[in-house]
Amino acid sequence: MNAPVAVGTTLPPLRLPPISRTTLALFAGASGDTNPIHVDLDVARSAGLDDVFAHGMLSMAYLGRLLTRWMPQGRLRSWRVRFTAITPVLASPCCEGVVTAVDDGVATVELSVRLEDGTTTLRGTALVKIT
Amino acid sequence: MAVDLAAALARPIAPVVALLERGRLRAFARAIGETDPVHTDVEAARAAGHPDLLVPPTFLFSVELEADPPLGWLTDLGVDLRGVLHGEQSFTYHRDVHAGEEVECRRRVAEAYAKSPTRDFLVKRTDFLRAGELVAEAEAVVIVTAL
Numbered sequence: 001m002n003a004p005v006a007v008g009t010t011l012p013p014l015r016l017p018p019i020s021r022t023t024l025a026l027f028a029g030a031s032g033d034t035n036p037i038h039v040d041l042d043v044a045r046s047a048g049l050d051d052v053f054a055h056g057m058l059s060m061a062y063l064g065r066l067l068t069r070w071m072p073q074g075r076l077r078s079w080r081v082r083f084t085a086i087t088p089v090l091a092s093p094c095c096e097g098v099v100t101a102v103d104d105g106v107a108t109v110e111l112s113v114r115l116e117d118g119t120t121t122l123r124g125t126a127l128v129k130i131t
Numbered sequence: 132m133a134v135d136l137a138a139a140l141a142r143p144i145a146p147v148v149a150l151l152e153r154g155r156l157r158a159f160a161r162a163i164g165e166t167d168p169v170h171t172d173v174e175a176a177r178a179a180g181h182p183d184l185l186v187p188p189t190f191l192f193s194v195e196l197e198a199d200p201p202l203g204w205l206t207d208l209g210v211d212l213r214g215v216l217h218g219e220q221s222f223t224y225h226r227d228v229h230a231g232e233e234v235e236c237r238r239r240v241a242e243a244y245a246k247s248p249t250r251d252f253l254v255k256r257t258d259f260l261r262a263g264e265l266v267a268e269a270e271a272v273v274i275v276t277a278l
Contacts, residue, residue, distance in 0.1 A: 016164065023162065026158070026161065026162040027162040027163065029158065029162075030155065030158040030159040030161070030162040030193075031159060031162065031190075031192070031193045031196065032193045032196030032197060032201050033193070033196055033201070034196075034201055035202065035212050035215070036212075037212065037213055043213065046213065047213035047214070047278065055217075056216075056217040056220070057189055057192055057217070057220070058162075058163065060189050060220060061163040061165075061187065061188075061189045062163065062164075064163075064187055064188040064189050065163065065164070065165055067188070068167065068187070068188065069167065073169075073185060073187075073188060073227070074227055076188060076224060077223065077224060078221065078222060078223040078224065079188075079221065079222060080219065080220070080221035080222075080270075081219065081220055081221070082218065082219045083216070083217050083218060083219065083220075
């Protein structure tokens with residue numbers, strides 16, 4: 001990284017294209033999360049939903065991309081996220097992160113994923129070694 | 132209650148042992164739009180100092196899903212997966228993990244509590260071991276709602 005990491009440093013945001021049904025099918029197979037509620041409209045409707053929705057772990061994987069294109073993956077020590085809202089199919093998430101503390105060479109990064117309508121679907125915190 | 136909390140705490144979960152396969156890792160990278168070749172190209176991974184393809188940070192969650200059936204720890208408790216939501220997820224890393232390595236997941240339900248008469252929370256903790264060495268840890272909070 002060129003600029004030193006400090007409180008207030010923002011990570012370059014990661015904007016995703018709309019999450020298609022194909023993406024959900026590919027992620028179901030590749031991730032092993034085969035819960036049909038994410039890919040089978042009949043099952044989603046049987047649970048009272050209008051449509052399928054994205055796997056929470058797909059959004060967390062996008063956040064992982066946000067982090068590892070900012071710092072090498074080996075610098076990521078730990079992270080925790082809370083899934084705060086469902087991501088509907090065809091939504092376009094945007095991943096963001098901001099450094100809120102730097103202590104002993106470790107940055108605390110506050111993470112979020114937001115949809116284009118302003119819904120926050122995921123919030124989290126990562127500890128990333130910066131030196 | 133949506134799930135038998137005492138049974139969730141008492142019932143052991145079978146460990147999962149899985150070989151991390153290059154093809155699967157490439158499919159995962161494609162599915163999440165990952166373009167860094169350390170996850171898909173062996174030569175690029177080696178040039179970056181890795182012995183083989185680098186496993187992305189959240190793929191460890193998928194290693195656990197190699198269990199058969201993948202969410203058997205829930206369905207064995209009689210949980211209807213249509214009523215399951217993923218509430219929280221954490222990872223702590225001790226070592227990088229790569230394609231070609233075998234990882235064992237040791238799992239347990241560490242906490243189980245009711246949030247309402249129809250909604251329960253299960254906290255599952257997982258240790259990931261490679262040749263007996265702890266390489267990562269994870270915690271999942273799962274919300275189970277009675278349908």
